Structures are given as C-alpha cells and as structure tokens.
Amino acid sequence: MVETPDLPSIFFYILVNxxxxxxxxxxxxxxxxxxxxxxxxxxxxxxxxxxGWIASAYxxxxxxxxxxxxxxIFVFGIPGIFWFIDPLMRPFFGVILALGxxxxxxxxxxxxxxxxxVDPGQMMAARALGMNQFQAFRHIVLPQALRLxxxxxxxxxxxxxxxxxxxxxxGIIEMLKVAFRVSANYPLLWAPTxxxxxxxxxxxxxxxxxxxxxxxxxxxxxxxxxxx
Amino acid sequence: xRKGITAIVIIVCVVAGFAAGWLFSPFLAGVxxxxxxxxxxxxxYIIVGTSSDWPPFEIYNTTTEELEGFDIDISELVAAxxxxxxxxxxxxxxxxxxxxxxxxxxxxxxxxxxxxxxxEVLAHSVPYIRVNELIIVRGDSSLTITKLEDLxxxxxxxxxxxxxxxxxxxxxxxxxxxxxYVSALLMLADLDAGGIDVAFIDxxxxxxxxxxxxKSIFIVPAEPTALWCKWEEPELMATxxxxxxxxxxxxxxxxxxxxWF
Numbered sequence: 001m002v003e004t005p006d007l008p009s010i011f012f013y014i015l016v017n018x019x020x021x022x023x024x025x026x027x028x029x030x031x032x033x034x035x036x037x038x039x040x041x042x043x044x045x046x047x048x049x050x051x052g053w054i055a056s057a058y059x060x061x062x063x064x065x066x067x068x069x070x071x072x073i074f075v076f077g078i079p080g081i082f083w084f085i086d087p088l089m090r091p092f093f094g095v096i097l098a099l100g101x102x103x104x105x106x107x108x109x110x111x112x113x114x115x116x117x118v119d120p121g122q123m124m125a126a127r128a129l130g131m132n133q134f135q136a137f138r139h140i141v142l143p144q145a146l147r148l149x150x151x152x153x154x155x156x157x158x159x160x161x162x163x164x165x166x167x168x169x170x171g172i173i174e175m176l177k178v179a180f181r182v183s184a185n186y187p188l189l190w191a192p193t194x195x196x197x198x199x200x201x202x203x204x205x206x207x208x209x210x211x212x213x214x215x216x217x218x219x220x221x222x223x224x225x226x227x228x
Numbered sequence: 229x230r231k232g233i234t235a236i237v238i239i240v241c242v243v244a245g246f247a248a249g250w251l252f253s254p255f256l257a258g259v260x261x262x263x264x265x266x267x268x269x270x271x272x273y274i275i276v277g278t279s280s281d282w283p284p285f286e287i288y289n290t291t292t293e294e295l296e297g298f299d300i301d302i303s304e305l306v307a308a309x310x311x312x313x314x315x316x317x318x319x320x321x322x323x324x325x326x327x328x329x330x331x332x333x334x335x336x337x338x339x340x341x342x343x344x345x346x347x348e349v350l351a352h353s354v355p356y357i358r359v360n361e362l363i364i365v366r367g368d369s370s371l372t373i374t375k376l377e378d379l380x381x382x383x384x385x386x387x388x389x390x391x392x393x394x395x396x397x398x399x400x401x402x403x404x405x406x407x408x409y410v411s412a413l414l415m416l417a418d419l420d421a422g423g424i425d426v427a428f429i430d431x432x433x434x435x436x437x438x439x440x441x442x443k444s445i446f447i448v449p450a451e452p453t454a455l456w457c458k459w460e461e462p463e464l465m466a467t468x469x470x471x472x473x474x475x476x477x478x479x480x481x482x483x484x485x486x487x488w489f
Contacts, residue, residue, distance in 0.1 A: 013290065048234055076323070076330040084251065087275060088315050091332055169410060171277065171317035171327070181288040181318075183413055184281040188439050190417040 004189065010182055011196050018175030019200070025095060025164040025174060030157060032100025037107025044108070045115050046137070055108065062105035067163050070098035075170050095167045103160050110156065114149035115141060148225060154212035158205045165201075175200060264334060264461040265310070273313045276303050277333035279321040281413040283436035284488040285339040285453075288318065298488040299337040302356060302455065302472070305480065306335070309471035320410045322392030325349060328456060335468065339430065341394045341451040351459045353468045355452030356476075357485065360431040361395055363446035366419065371426065373446050376402040379426060388415045388424040394450060395428040416440060432489055 005013070043055040062070075074081060074094035081097075082090045118141045126136035168177040179197040183190045268274045278299060280288040286297040295316055307314045317333050324340070327333045328350055339359075342352050363379070365371050373379060376398060379387050384405040389395040391408040399406045407424055409415035412433060419427045420440050427442075434444060455472070457464050475481045 017293075043237065046233055047237065048231075051234060051237055072326075076326045076332060080331075087271070087332075088273075091317070169320035169323055171319035171332070173318065177318065180411065180413060181280060182290050183417070184283070184287055185290045186439075187413070187416060187420075187437050190413075190420075 004186060007192055007196060010189070010193055011200070013182060014175055014178045014193075014197055014200060018173065018178035019204075021172060021174040022161065022164050023204075025092075025099065025167060025172070026157070026161040028096045029099030029103055029160050029164065032096065033103025033107045033156070033160070036100060036104030037109075038111050040104060040108035041111035041115060042137075044112050046133070059105045059108055062102055065102070067098060067102050068166050070102055071095050071166055071170060074098050091167075091170050092172055095164070095170060095172060099160055099164065102163075103156060106159070107153070107156055110152045111145065111149055113152070114145040117148055118144045144225065148220065151213045151217045151220070154209045154216075157212075158209050161205060162201060263463045264458070265463040265467060268310060268312055268334060268464070273315045274307055274310060274335060275315050275317055275333045277317045277319060277324045277327050277336045278338045279324060279411065280318045281411045282321075282339055282430070282433055284432050285430075286337070287436070298357070298484060299339055301484050301488075302475075303335070303337040305475050306455070306468050306471045309467055309474075321390055321412075322410060325392065325456075328458060331458075334457060334464065336456040339453045340456055342454050343394055343397065343451055345397065346456070350456045351462075351465050352454040352456050353465060354472050355454045356472055356481065357489075358452035359450065359489075361398075361448040361450045362429055362431050362434055362444040363448070364419070364427050364429055364434055364442045364444050365425060366422075367441040367443055369425065369443075369445075371445060376404070376446070376448060379404040382425065386425040387428065388419060388426065389428040390415060398448065399428065416442075 040055040040058060043051040045052075047055065071094065074097050075091045082093050085093055122140050122144075123133075123136050126140045127133065131139070164174060165176040167174050168180065175197055179193050183193045186193075278286045278295065280286050280295060282297075284297050285299045286295060288294070289296050295318070303314055317327070319327060321338060324333070324336045324338055325346070328336050336350070340346065340352075342355055346352070363373065363376075371382075379399070380403050382404075385407045387399060387404050387406040389399055389406050389408055390412050391410055396406070396408055406428075407418075409418070412429065415424070415427050415429075416437055418424050419442065428448075430450075431444075431447075434442060455468050457468065472481075475484075
C-alpha cells in the first residue's frame with residue numbers, strides 16, 4: 001500500500017498472473033465449441049429433418065441464455081456434475097463447459113454457412129467419381145468449409161476471450177480478477193488498472209481478428225472461394 | 229445414406245447417454261455419506277471461500293502475492309486443527325453462500341456477520357469479532373444523518389452497499405433505495421467518482437482504503453462475524469469451533485486482533 005507501482009509494472013503483473021488462465025479458458029472453450037459446433041452443423045446440413053430439428057433447437061435455446069447464467073448453473077447449480085474431477089478444479093471446468101456449450105451454438109451457425117457455401121456441384125462431381133457421401137464430405141467439402149470458416153471463426157475467438165472474463169466472480173484467477181486484486185491494493189489506481197487490462201484484451205484480440213479475419217477473407221477471394 | 233447418418237448419430241447419442249448415466253450414477257444414487265471432515269483430511273486440503281477486497285479481513289497482497297488478513301489467519305487456525313492446508317477460492321461476495329451450499333467450497337471466511345436469515349441457509353461458528361458499520365461520504369460532502377432512515381430522503385440510487393451483505397438487508401429494512409455492488413472495490417471507486425454519494429461499509433475497511441479520503445458520518449452497530457459451513461456437516465463445524473475457542477483461550481485471538489485492527 002505504500003509504494004505506487006507504475007503502469008508498465010501493472011501491465012506485466014496482470015499479464016504474467018492472469019493471461020495464462022484467460023488463454024487456457026479461451027482455448028478449451030473454443031475447442032469444445034468447435035467439436036460441438038461442427039457436429040451440430042453436420043447434423044443440420046446432412047442430418048435430415050429430425051437431427052436438423054434437434055440441432056437448431058439446441059442453437060436457439062443456447063443462444064437465448066446469457067453466459068453468466070450458464071456459468072452459474074454449471075459452477076454452483078449442479079455441483080455434482082464434475083464429481084470425478086478434483087474439487088478445486090470444478091469451477092474451472094464449469095466455466096469451460098459453459099463457454100463451450102455457448103460457443104458451440106454460435107460456431108454451428110458459422111460452420112453450417114461454410115459447408116453450404118461450398119458449391120453443391122462439387123459434391124455431385126465427387127459422387128459421380130464414385131465417392132460415397134461421407135468420403136465426398138470428408139475429402140472435398142470439409143477442407144474447403146473449414147478454410148472458409150476461418151475469418152468468422154476468428155471473430156468467435158474474440159467473443160470467447162472477452163466472455164472468459166465472466167469467470168472472475170467464480171473464484172478463477174484470470175486477468176480481470178488479477179486486475180481487481182491490483183486495484184484493491186492501490187485504490188487510487190482503479191481507472192488506470194482497468195485501462196491496462198482493457199489494453200491487454202485488445203492486444204490479444206485485434207491482431208488475431210485482423211490476421212485471420214481480413215487477410216484470410218482477401219486470400220479466399222483471390223482463390224475464388226466463398227461468396228462473391 | 230441420410231438414414232445411415234441418422235442411425236449412426238442416434239446410436240452415438242444413446243451410447244453417450246448410457247456413458248453419462250454411468251458416470252453420474254454415484255452422484256444420483258446417493259452414495260453412503262462420507263463426512264466432509266473425512267473428505268478434507270483424505271484430500272489433504274480444505275477449500276475456503278473468500279472475497280479479497282475487504283481489508284483488513286482479507287486482501288490479496290500483490291507484492292507478496294499472497295492472501296492476507298484477519299480471516300485468513302483465523303482460517304489457518306482451523307486448517308491447523310484439521311492438519312491440512314488451505315486452498316483459497318477468491319470470488320464475489322454474494323456468490324459465496326451459493327458456492328458453499330452447492331459444495332464448491334467447504335467453508336467461508338469473509339467477515340460474514342451472523343444474521344437469522346443467513347443461519348437458515350448455512351451454519352455459523354462461534355462469532356470471533358464484532359465491528360461497527362459506517363456510513364461514509366466523500367471528504368468534501370456536508371451530508372449529516374441521525375438515523376439510517378434519513379438516507380431514504382436522498383435521491384434514488386445515491387447510496388451504495390455490497391451485494392449480499394448485512395448492510396444491504398439493513399438498507400432494505402430502512403426503505404432506502406440503494407445501488408448494490410458485487411465488490412467493495414467497485415463501490416468505493418464509484419463513490420470516489422461521484423456515482424453514489426454515500427456508501428455503507430465495515431469500520432476497519434474504511435481505514436484500509438484511507439487513500440480515498442472518505443469520512444464517516446454515522447455508526448451502525450452490527451452483528452458479530454463468524455465462519456460458515458453447511459448445516460449437513462456438524463463434524464466440520466465442531467472442528468471450526470474447537471479451533472476458534474482454543475484460540476480465544478490461549479490468547480492467539482487477542483494477538484491476531486492486535487495485529488490486524
């Protein structure tokens with residue numbers, strides 16, 4: 001409480017103590033969302049009426065629930081859900097589950113769009129060459145669809161990394177919590193600390209959306225892929 | 229082909245359903261009860277929930293990178309009695325009670341005052357300290373009050389308190405329209421910035437945030453504070469009480485009070 005730290009040292013303090021957890025939450029949340037979202041997208045495109053209905057119902061429900069409520073449900077609401085995990089880590093996995101389930105609902109839309117934007121003629125051509133539908137999807141459609149999905153997927157990354165800050169209230173020491181701890185020690189540095197943490201989030205969001213978003217879109221345009 | 233995929237997905241779902249059922253069955257079937265004390269001793273640590281913006285009760289010292297404070301030392305006494313280490317869960321104050329009833333944390337040490345309402349939900353230990361609550365304003369404010377109800381005359385949302393605290397209950401009882409904050413930190417920052425004109429806080433906490441230059445205009449005597457755990461775990465509560473009472477008897481408590489207040 002005596003010596004007041006300068007802003008760069010606050011910056012690095014938050015970076016060192018909070019960033020690994022934030023990135024881990026984001027990575028695992030995105031990964032869960034990727035698996036779930038891709039499966040849902042496949043269900044919607046190829047699954048027929050029944051599976052398509054299930055997938056779209058899931059999307060509609062999950063897109064209508066605030067993330068904070070999902071986290072509360074999985075961290076405190078159903079405490080036994082992670083009974084097989086070390087009790088200390090349960091809130092962490094609760095947050096990842098919530099991030100993954102929610103992100104899955106959005107990523108499903110994104111992959112569905114990508115799959116549908118691959119020209120249906122390619123599927124027909126592949127079938128004409130003797131591939132079955134699964135082979136054609138696996139070797140022809142999916143690689144292109146994943147590539148097409150990259151720009152919008154980078155946007156999903158930006159959403160998830162920012163939403164991971166909700167975890168601060170649930171006993172997970174990520175960037176925002178570290179920032180709050182710093183400002184509890186130095187009450188007068190409240191505003192600068194918040195600006196510093198905002199800058200860190202920006203640094204970890206903007207370059208990635210720039211690189212994977214805008215540049216990939218241009219590249220894809222050159223290759224003649226994606227909507228023209 | 230489409231039927232094939234449908235069939236595969238349905239089979240996968242059924243298998244996943246059975247797997248989930250198998251995984252959750254011990255949780256659903258109500259396994260034989262192992263007391264929390266035995267669980268804590270078996271895993272070698274107790275999970276204690278706190279909210280680290282309430283110095284001198286608890287604060288995370290960013291220089292030493294450790295939680296410190298009166299409640300932290302008290303919890304160490306309990307851990308020593310159990311012969312385990314402490315794993316801290318540092319969360320929002322108003323989530324602590326839910327976290328404890330849900331089983332995310334074993335015990336709460338966050339300067340929580342004993343009130344009948346809380347005692348309905350969670351069990352409390354013997355109280356270990358009593359502090360006053362203060363109505364505070366910015367240093368240049370000329371506001372004076374003679375009773376808590378006077379605050380009701382102020383414009384809406386100009387009184388702040390922390391969510392889930394006894395202060396919040398008292399303001400509700402006094403018919404004051406208040407703004408509640410998830411952390412004391414946010415509340416004091418808002419008071420400093422002029423978002424609210426009055427804040428309601430524990431007396432020792434004001435001293436720790438003296439950098440703001442707030443002043444106290446009214447004292448409200450309050451209930452004593454205690455440690456909390458689930459009603460279903462009387463063995464744990466007995467251990468907590470034993471640790472606290474021993475600390476009272478051998479003078480440790482007086483030493484700690486002298487150290488932090």
